[in-house]
Amino acid sequence: MVHLFIIEAEGLTKNFNGFTAVDGISFRVAQGEIFAFLGPNGAGKTTTINMLTGLARISAGTIRLGGWDYALKGSLKKAQQRMGIVPDESNLYEELDGFNNLCFCASLYGMGKPEREKRAQELLKQFNLEAAGKRPFRAYSKGMKRKLTLAAGIIHQPEVLFLDEPTTGIDVESARQIRSLIQQLNKAGTTIFLTTHYIEEAERLCRRLAFIVEGRIVRQGGLAELMEEGQGDYIVQFILDDGGAKHAVEQELPAALAARFPHTEINIHGDREVRVTSSVPLELAPLIEIFSNYHLPVFEAKIMRPTLEDVFVRITGIEAARLKKEKEGKKG
Amino acid sequence: MKLINLSPWMIATFNILKKDMKTYYLKPPNISWGLIFPFAWTLMFFLRSQTPMQIQDVLPGVIAMSVLFGTTSMLAVTITFERRQRSFERLLLAPISLNALMLAKTSGAILFGVFNAFIPVIFASFLVDLSGVGWLSLSAGIVLIAITSTFLGLLIAVSVKEVFEAQTFSNFFRFPMIFLCGLFIPLAELPLALRPISYILPLTYGADILKWSINDGGYLPVSLSFALLAAFSVALFVLSTYNIKTKWIH
Numbered sequence: 001m002v003h004l005f006i007i008e009a010e011g012l013t014k015n016f017n018g019f020t021a022v023d024g025i026s027f028r029v030a031q032g033e034i035f036a037f038l039g040p041n042g043a044g045k046t047t048t049i050n051m052l053t054g055l056a057r058i059s060a061g062t063i064r065l066g067g068w069d070y071a072l073k074g075s076l077k078k079a080q081q082r083m084g085i086v087p088d089e090s091n092l093y094e095e096l097d098g099f100n101n102l103c104f105c106a107s108l109y110g111m112g113k114p115e116r117e118k119r120a121q122e123l124l125k126q127f128n129l130e131a132a133g134k135r136p137f138r139a140y141s142k143g144m145k146r147k148l149t150l151a152a153g154i155i156h157q158p159e160v161l162f163l164d165e166p167t168t169g170i171d172v173e174s175a176r177q178i179r180s181l182i183q184q185l186n187k188a189g190t191t192i193f194l195t196t197h198y199i200e201e202a203e204r205l206c207r208r209l210a211f212i213v214e215g216r217i218v219r220q221g222g223l224a225e226l227m228e229e230g231q232g233d234y235i236v237q238f239i240l241d242d243g244g245a246k247h248a249v250e251q252e253l254p255a256a257l258a259a260r261f262p263h264t265e266i267n268i269h270g271d272r273e274v275r276v277t278s279s280v281p282l283e284l285a286p287l288i289e290i291f292s293n294y295h296l297p298v299f300e301a302k303i304m305r306p307t308l309e310d311v312f313v314r315i316t317g318i319e320a321a322r323l324k325k326e327k328e329g330k331k332g
Numbered sequence: 333m334k335l336i337n338l339s340p341w342m343i344a345t346f347n348i349l350k351k352d353m354k355t356y357y358l359k360p361p362n363i364s365w366g367l368i369f370p371f372a373w374t375l376m377f378f379l380r381s382q383t384p385m386q387i388q389d390v391l392p393g394v395i396a397m398s399v400l401f402g403t404t405s406m407l408a409v410t411i412t413f414e415r416r417q418r419s420f421e422r423l424l425l426a427p428i429s430l431n432a433l434m435l436a437k438t439s440g441a442i443l444f445g446v447f448n449a450f451i452p453v454i455f456a457s458f459l460v461d462l463s464g465v466g467w468l469s470l471s472a473g474i475v476l477i478a479i480t481s482t483f484l485g486l487l488i489a490v491s492v493k494e495v496f497e498a499q500t501f502s503n504f505f506r507f508p509m510i511f512l513c514g515l516f517i518p519l520a521e522l523p524l525a526l527r528p529i530s531y532i533l534p535l536t537y538g539a540d541i542l543k544w545s546i547n548d549g550g551y552l553p554v555s556l557s558f559a560l561l562a563a564f565s566v567a568l569f570v571l572s573t574y575n576i577k578t579k580w581i582h
C-alpha cells in the first residue's frame with residue numbers, strides 16, 4: 001500500500017497536569033518532503049516531536065506514521081523502526097568514541113555487525129568526522145556533536161527523519177554544513193520533519209511549513225502559498241544610525257508614522273532598522289521627512305520583497321527579532 | 333558466513349548489555365569496587381570468626397551483601413546517569429519492546445551481582461571444607477537475590493533524578509534490609525513488631541535459601557522460599573516496567 005502522507009496527525013493534544021502544551025493540532029506530511037514547524041519558545045514544537053516519536057504519551061488525537069496508527073498496540077514500535085530522531089540536545093554517550101556511538105545506535109535498530117561498521121565508517125567520512133571517529137564524544141565541539149548526532153539519527157536509513165532545531169547553538173559554518181546534509185538526505189528520498197526558530201532556515205529548506213504558537217497551528221501551507229499572503233504588501237526598510245531604532249521608539253515615531261499613514265504597520269528590527277509595511281504603494285519623500293523631523297538620520301531607504309519573516313510577523317503577531325533573542329539567550 | 337541469524341531485538345538487547353558491561357561494570361573503578369567490597373566484607377567477618385564452623389555461619393550473609401551491594405546501586409546509578417545525559421531516551425526511542433529493554437539493562441547488573449557473590453565463596457573454599465554445600469540451590473538462590481535486588485535498583489532509578497540521590501536511596505533501603513532479612517539476627521529472635529517487614533523483603537527468602545544450601549540452616553521450607561522469590565522477581569519486573577511506562581514516557 002502506498003501512503004501519500006507518511007505522517008498524519010489529527011487533533012493532536014498534550015496536557016501536562018492541566019496545562020495544555022499542544023492544543024488539538026492537525027497536519028500531514030507528504031512522503032519525500034521537508035516540513036517545518038516554526039514557532040517561538042514553548043510553542044509546543046518539542047512536545048509534538050515527542051508525541052510523534054513515542055517519547056510522550058498522546059493526551060488526545062491520533063497519529064499515523066507510515067500507515068501505523070499509534071492507538072493500536074505494537075504499532076508505535078513498528079513506526080519507530082522507520083524513523084530517525086535528532087533531538088535538540090545531543091544525547092549520545094559521552095564516554096564512547098564517535099565510531100562506537102554510531103555502531104551502538106545502529107545495533108538498536110537490529111543492524112548486524114559488518115553492516116553497522118561499514119555504515120558508521122561511511123557516515124564519519126560523509127560528515128567529515130573521520131579524524132574524530134576514535135575520540136570520545138565528550139571531547140567533541142558543539143558543531144561536531146550535532147553532526148554526529150545527525151549521523152546517529154540516520155545510520156539505519158530511516159524513511160522519516162525528525163530534527164529538533166538542527167542548527168541552534170552552533171557556528172555558521174557547521175550550520176551551513178548541516179543544512180546541506182539535510183538537503184542531500186531529502187534528495188535521496190528521506191522525508192524530513194524539522195522544527196526551527198530560524199525563519200531563513202525554514203524558507204531555505206522546506207517546501208511546506210506550519211507556524212505554531214502556544215500549542216496551536218496558526219497557519220500552515222506551502223512556502224509559496226504562505227509567501228503569497230505577503231505579496232500584496234509594500235515594505236520599505238529604513239536604515240538609521242546605530243541605536244537609531246531605539247531612539248525612534250523612545251520618541252514615539254511609530255505612532256507618528258501610523259497617524260500620518262493609516263493602514264501601515266511599523267516594525268523595528270535590530271537596533272537600526274525600521275520597517276513600514278503597507279497594503280498600498282508608499283511615497284518615500286513624506287516618510288523620510290518624518291524621520292528628519294525627529295532628527296533621525298536615514299542612511300538607506302529600500303523597497304523590499306516581503307520575506308517569510310514578514311509573513312510570520314503578520315500572521316502570528318510575534319516580532320521575529322524577539323523570537324531570535326529569546327532563543328539565543330536560552331541556548332547560550 | 334553467519335552461523336546464526338539473530339533477530340533485530342536480540343541484536344539490540346545483546347548490544348545494550350555489552351555496552352553496559354564495557355562502559356560501567358568492567359570499568360576499573362567498578363571492578364575494584366565490586367571486588368574490594370565483597371573482599372573487605374569477607375575478610376572482616378572471617379577474621380572475626382576463628383573456627384571453620386563460624387565461617388560457614390557467616391558465609392550466607394557475606395554472599396548476600398556482596399550481591400546486594402553489587403546490584404542495587406549500580407543499576408540505580410547507571411540508569412540515573414543515562415537519564416541525565418539523555419542517552420536513555422535513545423533506548424526508549426529504539427524499536428524494541430520495553431520488556432526487552434529492561435531485560436538488557438538489568439541483566440548487566442544481575443551478572444555483575446552473581447559474579448560478586450562468588451568472590452566470598454572462592455575465598456571461603458580455601459579456608460573451610462565446602463563439600464557439603466548444595467551448589468545448585470546456592471547458585472539459584474544467588475541468581476534470584478541478584479534479580480530481586482537489581483529490580484529494587486530499578487525502582488530507585490524511577491523515583492530519583494540525580495545520581496547522588498540514587499546512591500543515597502540505595503543505602504537507605506539496603507542497610508535495614510540486611511538487619512531485617514534474618515542473615516545476622518535470626519528471624520525467630522527479631523522483635524515481633526518487625527517480623528512482618530522481614531516477610532515482605534525478598535532478601536529474607538534469599539538469605540534462607542543460602543543458609544539452607546550452605547549449612548542446612550534455613551528457617552522456612554526451601555521450596556516455599558524459591559517460589560516466593562520467583563514471584564517477587566516477576567512482580568518487581570512488572571512493577572518496574574509499569575513505572576517506566578508511566579513516569580519516563582510522559
Ligand SMILES: Nc1ncnc2c1ncn2[C@@H]1O[C@H](COP(=O)(O)OP(=O)(O)OP(=O)(O)O)[C@@H](O)[C@H]1O
Pocket residue numbers: 016019021039040041042043044045046047048582
Ligand atoms: N514534562 C513537562 N511537564 C510540564 N510542562 C512541560 C513539559 N514539557 C514541556 N512542557 C511545557 O510545554 C510547553 C511546550 O514546550 P516545548 O518544549 O514543546 O516547546 P518548544 O516549542 O519546543 O520550545 P523551545 O523552542 O523552547 O524548544 C512549554 O510551556 C513547556 O513549559
Ligand SMILES: [Mg+2]
Pocket residue numbers: 045046047088164
Ligand atoms: Mg523545543
